[in-house]
Amino acid sequence: MKHLLSMKHLSTDEIMMILERAEQFKKYGIRQTPSPYIISNLFFEPSTRTKTSFEMAELKLGLDVLPFEPGFSSALKGESLYDTVKTLEAIGLDALVIRHPEDGYYEPLLDNVNVSLINAGDGSGQHPTQSLLDLYTIKEEFGSFEGLKVLIAGDVAHSRVARSNADALKRLGAEVTFLCPPEWAGEFDCVNCWDEVIGTSDVVMLLRVQHERHDEQTSMTKESYHAQYGLTVERETMMKEKAIIMHPAPVNRDVEIADSLIECGRSRIFKQVENGVYVRAAILDMISKGRQ
Amino acid sequence: MKHLLSMKHLSTDEIMMILERAEQFKKYGIRQTPSPYIISNLFFEPSTRTKTSFEMAELKLGLDVLPFEPGFSSALKGESLYDTVKTLEAIGLDALVIRHPEDGYYEPLLDNVNVSLINAGDGSGQHPTQSLLDLYTIKEEFGSFEGLKVLIAGDVAHSRVARSNADALKRLGAEVTFLCPPEWAGEFDCVNCWDEVIGTSDVVMLLRVQHERHDEQTSMTKESYHAQYGLTVERETMMKEKAIIMHPAPVNRDVEIADSLIECGRSRIFKQVENGVYVRAAILDMISKGRQ
Amino acid sequence: MKHLLSMKHLSTDEIMMILERAEQFKKYGIRQTPSPYIISNLFFEPSTRTKTSFEMAELKLGLDVLPFEPGFSSALKGESLYDTVKTLEAIGLDALVIRHPEDGYYEPLLDNVNVSLINAGDGSGQHPTQSLLDLYTIKEEFGSFEGLKVLIAGDVAHSRVARSNADALKRLGAEVTFLCPPEWAGEFDCVNCWDEVIGTSDVVMLLRVQHERHDEQTSMTKESYHAQYGLTVERETMMKEKAIIMHPAPVNRDVEIADSLIECGRSRIFKQVENGVYVRAAILDMISKGRQ
Numbered sequence: 001m002k003h004l005l006s007m008k009h010l011s012t013d014e015i016m017m018i019l020e021r022a023e024q025f026k027k028y029g030i031r032q033t034p035s036p037y038i039i040s041n042l043f044f045e046p047s048t049r050t051k052t053s054f055e056m057a058e059l060k061l062g063l064d065v066l067p068f069e070p071g072f073s074s075a076l077k078g079e080s081l082y083d084t085v086k087t088l089e090a091i092g093l094d095a096l097v098i099r100h101p102e103d104g105y106y107e108p109l110l111d112n113v114n115v116s117l118i119n120a121g122d123g124s125g126q127h128p129t130q131s132l133l134d135l136y137t138i139k140e141e142f143g144s145f146e147g148l149k150v151l152i153a154g155d156v157a158h159s160r161v162a163r164s165n166a167d168a169l170k171r172l173g174a175e176v177t178f179l180c181p182p183e184w185a186g187e188f189d190c191v192n193c194w195d196e197v198i199g200t201s202d203v204v205m206l207l208r209v210q211h212e213r214h215d216e217q218t219s220m221t222k223e224s225y226h227a228q229y230g231l232t233v234e235r236e237t238m239m240k241e242k243a244i245i246m247h248p249a250p251v252n253r254d255v256e257i258a259d260s261l262i263e264c265g266r267s268r269i270f271k272q273v274e275n276g277v278y279v280r281a282a283i284l285d286m287i288s289k290g291r292q
Numbered sequence: 293m294k295h296l297l298s299m300k301h302l303s304t305d306e307i308m309m310i311l312e313r314a315e316q317f318k319k320y321g322i323r324q325t326p327s328p329y330i331i332s333n334l335f336f337e338p339s340t341r342t343k344t345s346f347e348m349a350e351l352k353l354g355l356d357v358l359p360f361e362p363g364f365s366s367a368l369k370g371e372s373l374y375d376t377v378k379t380l381e382a383i384g385l386d387a388l389v390i391r392h393p394e395d396g397y398y399e400p401l402l403d404n405v406n407v408s409l410i411n412a413g414d415g416s417g418q419h420p421t422q423s424l425l426d427l428y429t430i431k432e433e434f435g436s437f438e439g440l441k442v443l444i445a446g447d448v449a450h451s452r453v454a455r456s457n458a459d460a461l462k463r464l465g466a467e468v469t470f471l472c473p474p475e476w477a478g479e480f481d482c483v484n485c486w487d488e489v490i491g492t493s494d495v496v497m498l499l500r501v502q503h504e505r506h507d508e509q510t511s512m513t514k515e516s517y518h519a520q521y522g523l524t525v526e527r528e529t530m531m532k533e534k535a536i537i538m539h540p541a542p543v544n545r546d547v548e549i550a551d552s553l554i555e556c557g558r559s560r561i562f563k564q565v566e567n568g569v570y571v572r573a574a575i576l577d578m579i580s581k582g583r584q
Numbered sequence: 585m586k587h588l589l590s591m592k593h594l595s596t597d598e599i600m601m602i603l604e605r606a607e608q609f610k611k612y613g614i615r616q617t618p619s620p621y622i623i624s625n626l627f628f629e630p631s632t633r634t635k636t637s638f639e640m641a642e643l644k645l646g647l648d649v650l651p652f653e654p655g656f657s658s659a660l661k662g663e664s665l666y667d668t669v670k671t672l673e674a675i676g677l678d679a680l681v682i683r684h685p686e687d688g689y690y691e692p693l694l695d696n697v698n699v700s701l702i703n704a705g706d707g708s709g710q711h712p713t714q715s716l717l718d719l720y721t722i723k724e725e726f727g728s729f730e731g732l733k734v735l736i737a738g739d740v741a742h743s744r745v746a747r748s749n750a751d752a753l754k755r756l757g758a759e760v761t762f763l764c765p766p767e768w769a770g771e772f773d774c775v776n777c778w779d780e781v782i783g784t785s786d787v788v789m790l791l792r793v794q795h796e797r798h799d800e801q802t803s804m805t806k807e808s809y810h811a812q813y814g815l816t817v818e819r820e821t822m823m824k825e826k827a828i829i830m831h832p833a834p835v836n837r838d839v840e841i842a843d844s845l846i847e848c849g850r851s852r853i854f855k856q857v858e859n860g861v862y863v864r865a866a867i868l869d870m871i872s873k874g875r876q
Contacts, residue, residue, distance in 0.1 A: 038640070038643070040636070048360075048371065048376055048379060048380075049379050049383070052332075052358055052360065052379075052380060052383050053383055055358050055359065056330070056358060056383050056384050056385075059330070059356055059358065060384075064643055066636055066639050066640060066643065067359060067639065067651060068632075068636065069361065069653065078834075078836070079632070079834040080837075083833070083834060083835065084632055086854060087632060087633050087636075087833065087834075087854070087857050088632075088636060089854075090854040090855070090857035090858045091633070091636050091637050091640050091857060091858070091860070091861055092640050092858070092861060093640075112847075249375070249379065250370075250371040250375060250379075251375065252370070253372075263404075270378060270379070270381075270382040271382070273379050273382035273383060274382045274383070274384070276383070277383055277384060340652075340663065340668055340671060340672075341671050341675070344624070344650055344652065344671075344672060344675050345675055347650050347651065348622070348650060348675050348676050348677075351622070351648055351650065352676075359651060361653065541667070541671065542662075542663040542667060542671075543667065544662070545664075555696075562670060562671070562673075562674040563674070565671050565674035565675060566674045566675070566676070568675070569675055569676060
């Protein structure tokens with residue numbers, strides 16, 4: 001594997017290989033790579049969990065990490081991402097983990113760049129490592145994807161996660177339904193009401209309300225969003241016995257999900273965070289060793 | 293030791309144990325811990341010396357450190373400290389060093405958190421590692437605390453250091469007097485004039501005028517503060533022969549203390565900084581090894 | 585070598601020694617130093633390539649690096665550079681790499697400071713490691729400096745690079761000509777037109793238009809700057825057969841140089857970046873080992 005750009009670029013075989021490698025790391029521990037491999041994490045948007053998760057995976061693999069703070073870089077002098085990446089390549093970096101606000105920021109880089117690129121989120125496009133850790137968490141729970149009913153609820157149109165997950169889950173045999181306010185549906189086909197879906201879903205995957213991205217657009221208060229589209233305490237009681245709750249976090253408490261449900265028995269929210277380290281270690285391991 | 297939260301939580305035995313471990317580190321060097329232990333430094337307020345001091349202690353102990361920049365974290369997306377801490381715990385961190393502007397920020401974390409917490413300053417509350425390095429510096433100088441006269445001069449009400457130190461010093465047998473402008477005394481009993489105390493104090497511990505915290509409140513200029521409440525060149529000449537000057541820094545030169553006194557023979561200001569590394573290494577060593 | 589402050593402080597022998605050490609590192613790889621040596625990079629101005637280049641050199645030499653983010657340091661509390669440096673020295677740092685907006689910021693530090701200082705750029709003064717990597721790149725290309733004709737084109741008066749390079753190149757036997765708009769010439773003697781110099785120069789060294797430093801001053805548009813003072817596609821065709829193009833970067837594409845020339849056969853722009861790591865490693869190696 002040379003780059004990890006989007007779920008679209010991964011075959012189902014490749015997805016399963018990543019999930020299996022992650023599983024081995026979780027079972028037997030992450031082995032340190034003895035070979036020198038130098039990486040940097042370029043986060044042009046704020047993030048705690050994704051950045052720290054990558055850094056933990058890099059630490060456990062024994063990779064060398066060069067710090068990079070975009071808020072204090074030449075990007076402030078108007079340097080393009082292409083020039084930044086070519087510069088870091090010339091300095092000797094082997095791989096770059098990049099989160100960037102622009103959709104498909106990596107496209108103009110691919111022709112001329114030798115360094116490996118790992119997409120940690122592009123605009124409202126893809127966020128493949130988040131998708132893979134979601135898939136891992138589902139597989140860990142249910143063993144396989146065949147016939148699973150997955151409900152993705154929330155800000156579908158603005159969510160990287162929704163886009164990345166929907167396609168991959170379908171390819172792997174799951175059935176995906178979206179639930180969201182009509183004005184957030186975008187090009188997706190969505191249901192509008194929990195009653196139709198809450199009792200039959202195996203996985204309820206909540207999305208973050210992206211206050212940063214659409215301050216203006218909706219007249220809904222937090223309370224009315226929660227009442228209509230959030231996972232309330234009452235709705236949780238209607239879930240199937242073994243159904244689980246997922247959320248990519250950070251959570252807006254009492255908006256997408258009732259505060260008291262975040263650490264409830266069905267919630268896999270912090271387990272997703274934990275699994276993220278193993279999935280990212282699997283990807284970095286495969287890329288740093290140039291393995292298919 | 294599981295956490296280090298405040299001086300109140302430490303018995304005098306525990307304080308003495310920390311000071312002794314620090315003394316051994318200073319004498320014989322800081323030994324690297326071979327066991328893997330992963331830590332992060334969460335500074336939600338600016339700091340050079342405290343953060344760098346912790347990082348030096350961590351480096352010398354051979355701990356693994358994950359970078360964390362709160363200015364670029366999900367805190368910007370409104371994530372609570374509790375969620376940030378639970379996330380970092382799920383990612384696999386063993387301990388967190390935290391400076392946070394809120395008094396007692398750690399209280400709501402204690403029930404649900406497994407990671408060790410080391411308080412690097414909470415609001416105008418406690419700053420236990422600063423207190424411990426102050427105590428270390430006094431003990432290094434005088435051998436013991438019994439009967440020592442310590443004067444704490446300055447912004448008593450807004451100072452973490454004043455609160456943390458006063459109680460601990462008294463418990464260890466020292467006599468503590470405060471000197472400050474009446475409007476900054478808060479709940480403390482303060483003298484108002486140097487003449488009463490300058491000739492009898494063994495330790496003159498100056499506090500920083502916190503311009504950040506009270507821009508408005510006083511009509512005093514820097515010059516008049518220095519003249520009335522600062523350690524002037526003239527006052528220094530009235531100090532006891534072996535008396536020392538301390539300041540947690542950063543110093544406002546010619547406000548709390550005359551510029552020319554900062555590196556004078558009595559000043560322990562940069563020695564305090566040096567000692568901070570040993571004290572923090574002692575604490576991290578005890579916490580990372582789960583020792584009492 | 586104790587400090588690296590400016591090109592003025594280096595004899596031609598010392599310059600040649602640095603270039604030779606860098607050449608060995610490039611040929612045989614950078615050897616890890618086994619001795620403990622702790623360094624920090626203090627960048628008070630934004631930079632990608634210089635900071636990352638130093639960090640790569642430090643990593644390859646096996647030096648210990650403490651992170652420092654000035655945007656989040658006590659500098660915000662008004663602490664002077666002197667106090668910051670004395671503090672970091674007390675904490676136990678051996679060397680500091682510093683970029684600072686003030687010309688000659690290091691002068692007031694020299695008398696009282698034991699830590700080694702490596703100047704990574706001071707205001708519009710010197711930037712000696714950039715000069716040295718430029719010299720290295722020229723020497724790598726032509727073998728020696730004797731009789732080489734070097735053209736430095738652009739914002740001569742505001743450029744650290746121009747100042748540092750001009751003097752060193754002349755001392756090493758090269759002939760230096762400046763080309764710039766009359767209002768940017770400062771104290772330098774400049775030609776005003778490419779025709780006089782483009783056909784005879786061995787090295788065309790372009791400088792960055794410093795939009796940050798002089799927003800107001802010129803009525804020239806980017807297009808008219810490029811047409812009059814930039815290296816256009818047409819001018820490149822008039823260069824000598826073996827002549828090369830250099831630029832310290834970040835480049836303002838289609839201002840100082842036509843976009844299509846940046847990665848052309850004559851361009852050494854990304855090679856300069858690559859060479860920077862070897863040159864900085866050579867300097868750090870000499871300083872950390874206390875060698876002349």
